Amino acid sequence: MNRSVYFCNHCKKALLDVEELLFVEESSARSFCSEDCIEKYYQPIVSWYENLERETRVELKVADEDCRSLISDPNLMDKALTKPDEIWRYENEIGEDHFIFIKTFSPERPFHVVIMCHLFERQPSFILLATATRSPKLLDKFRGGEKITNPDEFIARDDLPAGAIDLELEQESLNAIEAKKSAFLARLLQDRIAADIPFEQFDLYEKYFKTTLEDPDEIYADEDDEGDQIFNYIKAYQQNGVSFYYFIICVELEKEDDGQAQTRKIIPLIAFPTLDGELYKIYKSGTLVSGNLKN
Ligand SMILES: [Zn+2]
Known part of the structure; x- marks a missing residue:
């Protein structure tokens, strides 16, 4: 109620x-x-x-x-x-x-x-x-x-105040994020092999999201087709004796406030586990970023 x-x-x-x-x-x-x-x-x-x-x-x-x-x-x-x-x-x-x-x-x-x-x-x-x-x-x-x-x-x-008229801008960003999510998901569907962890089981791996974001083994920076900065957070795990990677693909959005302070926000687009070393190679594209981005 x-x-x-x-x-x-x-x-x-x-x-x-x-x-x-x-x-x-x-x-x-x-x-x-x-x-x-x-x-x-x-x-x-x-x-x-x-x-x-x-x-x-x-x-x-x-x-x-x-x-x-x-x-x-x-x-x-x-x-x-x-x-x-x-x-x-x-x-x-x-x-x-x-x-x-x-x-x-x-x-x-x-x-x-x-x-x-x-x-x-x-x-x-x-x-x-x-x-x-x-x-x-x-x-x-x-x-x-x-x-x-x-x-x-x-x-x-x-x-x-910025907040008062930012609503429309934020709605624009939200739409852009939704579009990027769909694009990455479509690409993932193409790149995946049938033997990999099925989509239905992805939620069993959600517990690895936080540690991957907070303490990744590697972060790769790349640009997407629209020129936005993409970060791939990767961490290797073992579960019941099986090794897998957990990926979080993030986009960085910049917001300018009067050309002075810039707020950078890193927003996760999709997260997924994979057993597939080939998929790992595909998604570790771009430049390896040093650890200062970790936090
Ligand atoms: Zn009405």
């Missing part, structure tokens, strides 16, 4: 993997199962804001402005979202927020584009309302809450 489960905020579908959740709002844990559910959830909210804009325009006597149709221009919307003149963050009393992006375009008759949206990791994730106006009074109605002092910096996200 204690397993983690997440329910789509719209359709209430149960999701067991946090990776499957889609988020829209920075300051809320509200999550969804699909783009479709996001659309459906926010539709009544979008209508509510559209209605508020209609009423406000009537009140200010700017109900019909010709510039409103300009917001159907994706190029203009893109400029307003990526290079706004002003950003406002409005937060209500229970901590929910939305953002207002304002950009002034100055052709013969200048107009302002106003976009009310949610941000996730400082990227626009859902547009609640978009309009264009020449009325300073209407524009003023959208301003409120906290004014972001430097919109360019805010959007550039350089000040965010």
Whole structure:
């Protein structure tokens, strides 16, 4: 009963993997199962804001402005979202927020584009309302809450702690690791002989994983086809009078932090035992690395 489960905020579908959740709002844990559910959830909210804009325009006597149709221009919307003149963050009393992006375009008759949206990791994730106006009074109605002092910096996200926007990068690395695992496994299947230790028995040898990684007889360094550094950890053992090798194939991933500190991580891709001296020769390819890598 204690397993983690997440329910789509719209359709209430149960999701067991946090990776499957889609988020829209920075300051809320509200999550969804699909783009479709996001659309459906926010539709009544979008209508509510559209209605508020209609009423406000009537009140200010700017109900019909010709510039409103300009917001159907994706190029203009893109400029307003990526290079706004002003950003406002409005937060209500229970901590929910939305953002207002304002950009002034100055052709013969200048107009302002106003976009009310949610941000996730400082990227626009859902547009609640978009309009264009020449009325300073209407524009003023959208301003409120906290004014972001430097919109360019805010959007550039350089000040965010690495962990906050690293999620996508890490997901990329995870995908790359999965792809490498599959490639090595496919190669192993080709290189293995039928008489070797069967796959079904590999788990009986898992107890040798730790000692191989911590105290290998040999480590060979090599590059894979993608130019990544591969390390083969090898250690010889005896079990019930039979000699075998235990192999752990690892990839080294480098992560640069602002070009200064580099974090190197060695991640095991596959581990397997073998009785086959020929296989041993195949996998001890590359350069023999001295013991300083052991730890
Ligand atoms: Zn859903």
